Amino acid sequence: MTTVDAAVPVRGAPCWVSLMTRDLRAAQDFYGAVLGWTFRPARLGDEFSVALAGGQPVAGIGALAPSLQIAVSWTPYFTVESADDTASRVRERGATVAVGPLRLGPGRAALAADPDGATFGFWEGQTLAWTVGRGSAPAILELRTRDAFAAAIFYAQVFDWASGQPGVCDVTYEHDQVIVRDGRDNVVAALRSGGVEAAPDPHIRPRWHVHFPVRDIEAVTAAAVAAGGSVAPVAPVTGGTGCQAVIRDPDGGLFTVSTP
Numbered sequence: 001m002t003t004v005d006a007a008v009p010v011r012g013a014p015c016w017v018s019l020m021t022r023d024l025r026a027a028q029d030f031y032g033a034v035l036g037w038t039f040r041p042a043r044l045g046d047e048f049s050v051a052l053a054g055g056q057p058v059a060g061i062g063a064l065a066p067s068l069q070i071a072v073s074w075t076p077y078f079t080v081e082s083a084d085d086t087a088s089r090v091r092e093r094g095a096t097v098a099v100g101p102l103r104l105g106p107g108r109a110a111l112a113a114d115p116d117g118a119t120f121g122f123w124e125g126q127t128l129a130w131t132v133g134r135g136s137a138p139a140i141l142e143l144r145t146r147d148a149f150a151a152a153i154f155y156a157q158v159f160d161w162a163s164g165q166p167g168v169c170d171v172t173y174e175h176d177q178v179i180v181r182d183g184r185d186n187v188v189a190a191l192r193s194g195g196v197e198a199a200p201d202p203h204i205r206p207r208w209h210v211h212f213p214v215r216d217i218e219a220v221t222a223a224a225v226a227a228g229g230s231v232a233p234v235a236p237v238t239g240g241t242g243c244q245a246v247i248r249d250p251d252g253g254l255f256t257v258s259t260p
Contacts, residue, residue: 012159015079018060052137083124116206
């Protein structure tokens with residue numbers, strides 16, 4: 001996380017996405033070639049950078065410390081009032097807080113894994129003027145898990161989704177999936193069943209998928225292969241129009257590109 005054009009997000013809503021990787025420079029080269037991003041230093045130190053699209057911040061990239069036994073992955077962060085209280089809620093519900101809460105620049109952050117092993121983060125403090133689906137920010141965050149209803153209950157208890165309190169996210173069930181909306185009725189996440197905890201294929205293990213919008217999916221996937229990544233076959237968007245493809249960067253980080 002970093003701050004510029006600070007905003008007041010809806011509690012429990014996604015407020016950022018970040019890639020933790022082993023080689024910051026190599027990751028910048030890959031995502032610059034594939035998604036056209038440029039980068040500037042973050043306020044968190046030399047091992048962090050902010051990705052920009054059209055001059056606007058869209059994501060963070062940070063280098064993993066060698067001592068942290070964490071897989072390379074794209075991770076969504078959700079805004080909370082108290083990182084300590086949220087960490088307690090996570091543990092009380094049989095899930096894991098892997099790192100933190102730690103002081104990072106203007107806020108505090110933690111990394112956690114839900115009961116099925118999907119990794120997510122939460123952030124206490126100022127955030128960017130960044131919203132899912134706006135500009136080149138992620139089109140949507142998608143949790144693929146074993147049981148979307150059970151996952152929705154877990155995240156609702158941790159983040160106060162559907163609590164009826166002002167300034168929190170709402171949850172509905174639509175077209176065989178759980179839909180999360182912010183207080184402005186924007187869809188910010190979808191939870192879908194089907195991920196298998198013991199599956200050897202990381203595409204179908206429980207995990208949060210970060211979808212980045214692109215105009216020309218064929219050009220993007222070709223650029224990913226040329227830059228040393230790998231690409232799953234292009235497929236129709238689940239429950240909508242357009243198409244999508246899952247890309248693995250050279251360091252193993254998975255993300256999804258989607259056409260409108």
